[in-house]
């Protein structure tokens with residue numbers, strides 16, 4: 077098959093070799109040039125991979141629709157619950173509207189002294205008076221008036237926020253002036269004009285109140301205090317009266333002939349008809365919406381952790397998926413999960429007339445929703461680093477929503493509401509996404525109760541919405557960067573993590589320039605065939621499917637792989653044998669890019685895994701030890717996904733998937749979801765996945781472990797179908813499987829390759845010779861043994877029971893099978909009923925190599 081004018085693709089002895097015009101083998105990595113058309117497919121295609129992950133995620137989420145519907149049901153439940161209560165309260169409040177008043181009547185002033193611990197926060201000295209709620213005709217009122225009037229020093233007063241709103245202030249004992257509760261401004265209009273003006277603009281709520289000084293001289297202080305009841309939320313401002321009188325008294329000082337105060341009382345500003353403005357949803361809003369806005373968190377955590385827990389993320393990575401594409405696609409799906417639920421909430425809220433959503437500019441609400449969405453998703457990414465089980469993620473998510481909701485309502489609300497809270501505390505609180513959301517929701521609430529938030533006023537003192545949104549964007553960015561960094565370094569059950577300072581290492585930034593590693597020609601203590609393997613790698617210029625060059629892998633203090641040297645030719649199936657814990661899976665994980673070798677490296681088709689893993693993964697297929705599948709996707713959907721990862725699209729993809737399903741006998745089960753598959757079917761699907769996209773090297777980690785003989789044979793057939801088209805690295809504990817499938821075998825013990833070669837070579841090299849099993853007549857053991865040892869000197873009994881004896885013949889060229897057969901056949905009368913001769917099995921070689929190791933130890 078000519079690829080282009082210069083290069084060709086030859087198939088010799090089942091070996092596929094890319095060669096240049098002169099017939100020299102070429103590596104995919106050589107010179108960073110594209111050598112042939114096929115090589116183009118080595119490049120990861122962002123569009124194709126993004127399409128694959130997005131389609132898979134959307135299909136998977138659609139299958140999770142029952143679970144996802146819970147999210148919407150939770151939202152509906154909370155909203156409907158609030159609506160019902162709101163409705164009941166509104167019906168009850170219907171008769172409480174206040175008619176329009178151009179000249180509202182004056183009311184009685186009153187004062188309330190409290191300096192008990194109960195009402196005064198401990199931080200205030202007891203000599204300060206705290207003025208807040210209004211109670212008329214109490215002794216406390218008289219007491220405070222007396223105190224104020226008789227005091228020679230200014231009296232310390234604290235005005236409760238509920239009395240004066242945000243304009244309240246606080247005056248220390250000994251201060252020169254008493255208090256400046258409201259900004260004073262002289263208005264050049266008389267009371268009537270002022271009344272008219274206020275009456276027409278009272279809804280704009282810009283006037284908090286005023287003093288009307290009717291007559292002021294050394295003997296008289298006549299004033300009216302006007303205040304805006306709507307703005308001050310139904311609180312009287314009686315204290316203003318006292319303040320002004322006292323201030324006046326202080327001002328005129330000892331010259332005072334102050335004899336009378338004409339008191340006109342307090343009255344509301346002129347206003348139009350006031351309907352009861354009670355909106356429970358707005359009042360409860362921040363807390364209610366806290367729950368709703370954060371409700372997607374557990375669902376997003378589940379989505380992120382599931383792939384990690386089930387090792388699907390690792391497999392996708394090994395099969396060529398670029399992590400950047402994975403994160404972007406997951407980010408989008410998570411964001412959509414949040415966004416759809418919040419838009420749904422918005423729609424319901426508008427339908428039901430919730431003021432927080434209706435009385436504020438839609439653009440401001442939309443920006444807040446977007447900003448918090450990004451923060452929530454980034455925060456979920458961050459949390460997912462520390463959680464290994466998706467069930468745990470779900471529980472944690474729900475607890476977080478509940479806890480932050482309740483905590484905000486009971487603690488954070490008070491802290492944020494107090495004007496004594498220093499900016500630094502507000503900043504610290506804002507670092508927690510849930511509390512920052514609360515600040516944003518408080519802004520919306522204030523907008524609903526005071527004045528619509530628009531892009532013009534969104535950073536006014538009462539809303540600070542712009543600040544909140546900027547905080548959200550900054551925090552989202554920080555959480556995302558932290559998540560991506562911690563994902564690489566925080567220890568977890570899955571995958572091997574990097575050094576915390578990896579970004580400061582040169583190899584991180586310049587990994588394309590990792591020095592080539594030359595295999596050591598000889599290593600002390602290695603057997604002759606392992607030496608020969610090193611020679612083969614060093615002296616054979618042909619590009620191999622896989623070359624492992626002095627690969628070491630250490631987990632903490634455990635050295636799992638020790639200076640492994642191995643080459644697998646193209647088109648060859650290499651069997652990797654070894655006892656449990658020998659390091660076979662670790663080798664596959666290093667070769668397939670899941671783990672970074674501690675030292676040494678591997679080359680796939682001439683490309684170094686340290687420098688070209690992005691290309692290697694496109695020609696790599698992996699079937700891990702456990703089935704790593706999405707339970708809620710069908711077999712066909714799995715293959716479509718992995719096919720797209722490998723840049724196969726359109727008609728070719730459909731054909732490849734059909735062929736793949738057929739090759740593992742799953743074509744009739746293609747549309748069943750994996751959760752309905754049996755263990756054998758899942759295993760067959762895993763194998764089909766590993767061969768998807770015509771990989772050049774396939775790693776099969778115990779492909780038939782735990783399967784019945786019939787299924788095992790089926791899987792062997794599918795592997796045989798692919799054999800020759802690519803190199804296969806197969807680990808197994810089943811000797812007959814290795815004998816059946818593998819051209820070469822390596823036995824690996826405690827991280828070291830002990831022997832390597834074709835199975836028959838190993839059997840003859842490590843085998844002890846032939847065995848004869850004879851069935852004898854009773855009491856003839858002595859005669860038969862004499863006969864066998866006379867025939868083959870050195871033959872010894874290895875097993876004798878129930879007149880069946882097994883003899884081990886010495887390993888010697890002098891033992892000729894044909895002679896043995898003939899002699900036994902002629903001398904059956906020594907007492908032999910039946911007999912059989914067998915050679916050394918691979919299992920015996922395996923046991924011998926392993927036992928040798930253990931005996932040495």
Ligand SMILES: Nc1ncnc2c1ncn2[C@@H]1O[C@H](COP(=O)(O)OP(=O)(O)OP(=O)(O)O)[C@@H](O)[C@H]1O
Nearest residue numbers: 631634636654655656657658659660661662663701
């Ligand atoms: N993530 C890990 N962290 C620490 N040690 C590990 C890790 N993975 C494997 N090991 C250790 O490394 C050694 C080799 O393990 P590996 O899984 O590669 O063996 P194996 O030959 O595949 O075994 P098996 O046949 O049982 O699958 C074992 O001692 C194992 O305990």
